[in-house]
Amino acid sequence: MDKNNVILEKKRKRSWYRYFLYLLLLILVFFSITEVITLIFQKKAISSQYGQREQSQKIERALYSQETIKLLREKSYLSGRIDMAKSDSITLVVSLVDSVIRLELKGVILHKAPILNYSKNRLFESSDQFAISNLLSVPGKVTSFEGTLPKEPMMIKIAPKDTSDAIPNIAPDTSKVEPVYYSLSLDNGIIINISEVNSKSFFENMPGFMFNTKEQLQTIWNNASDLLTGKRPKNTLYIRLKVDARDGRIIYRALPYKARVTVRM
């Protein structure tokens, strides 16, 4: 009887392992398929939104060689900057061609910073290049700002009741600096993720790690829930930039909430 119990217990234990592994496998397969499906959907979406109509597609596309596509992109970039220069607010120019990120106001360069490293979604390369040129031809508008540092480092001071209650103004402590990790979601579907290049330890860099992990989990969750509810999941058109922490902070603070952004690639 005892022997039988032991065998049953062993079997039960083994079946738990099995269930766990099944679940793990299911999750892995689910997310791998999601990734592929989102890529395919996004590619189709880009082509249908920014590509040309079927009739003249083949003939007109044949006119665009690599060289003309390059010129077309250059034209889009300059027209985008000119368009942004007409507005009163500070704008952002991300040029992956010369690895530079710039703040501009009415066409005047306010701040220029080198991009130390970058990566972008493969869709930018693998999608229809004509459609991508069209996508980049109009400056994107920031729809949401998320980051690890405050946009305006506001401090609240309650007015003293009399002179004895008044505290003299002390010079602020500028040595305290927050890690620079933020992302700008644009209305054209591009997400620009800017983070600092640092040599900090893992624990010092914890907020940055948390920010990136949260963002990735959010994407996975969104895709999974889209698939489960029968919606088309989106593959994020991300551009990840690594800049100096100082430059990253300047750009984050200077950009207005609905800033316009031109990307050149």
Next chain:
Amino acid sequence: MKDQIKPYIIIAKSYALKAGKFAMRVFNSFYTHLKHSKLGIIFLWSWYIIRIVLAIFIFTFIMIEGIPAISEIQILTGSGKISPDKSLLKEQSKLEESLTKDLAQLEKRMNTFTPIYPYIIINTTENKFYVYKGPQLLKEGKCSTGSYINLIGDNKKSWIFKTPRGERKILRKITNPVWKKPDWAFIEEGIPVPSMSHSSRYEYNVLGDYALALGDGYLIHGTIYKRQLGMPVTHGCVRLNDDDLEFVYKNLEVGSRVYIY
């Protein structure tokens, strides 16, 4: 010749068969051994998962890398259904020519945005200023800008001490400026607010020798708190040290552009 080789082929076949059987036997015994141990089961499952994931990755890789690249070549070179003929090449060069012309015009237009007269750029995050003439940097240095303090008064009235970002113009140039203290300057110190024309409203020699008005009460002026230059400590104005202020005053005219970011 063929007959001579035949027996060797038969022998080789039988050896290969034996080797195969032996390998299968070894594999089977290894597999059974694995199946009967906990670690073995974990190993087999992991291997199974790795195979599936690898297959998915290979599939994804082909989807992303292979197929688009092929279609891309067809689209861009016209090597697919449409073959590039001479008239097409002519059209292509025409298009390139017109695009190059457009680019030159756009670049020219872009250059017109930068003022040819001296202008000042103020960085409020780092509290630095830069004076330019066209693309040429004339002077740079430290300044002080808004402290981002939100002062809340008794009657729930509040003031935010920040330097406004954007483009402004120099509206007035003032020598020996006098500071007419606004209400918040008294509230901040816990002093009752006097009438608008009261003498305690006027403070002399605190704004330096010069001031440049930017509108809405914001000024570029000097300071007596020189050690605080490079820090966000002001009520919204831009403070400079004496030498820098003199340079700015002498180089910028009424109407000169001020870019604050």
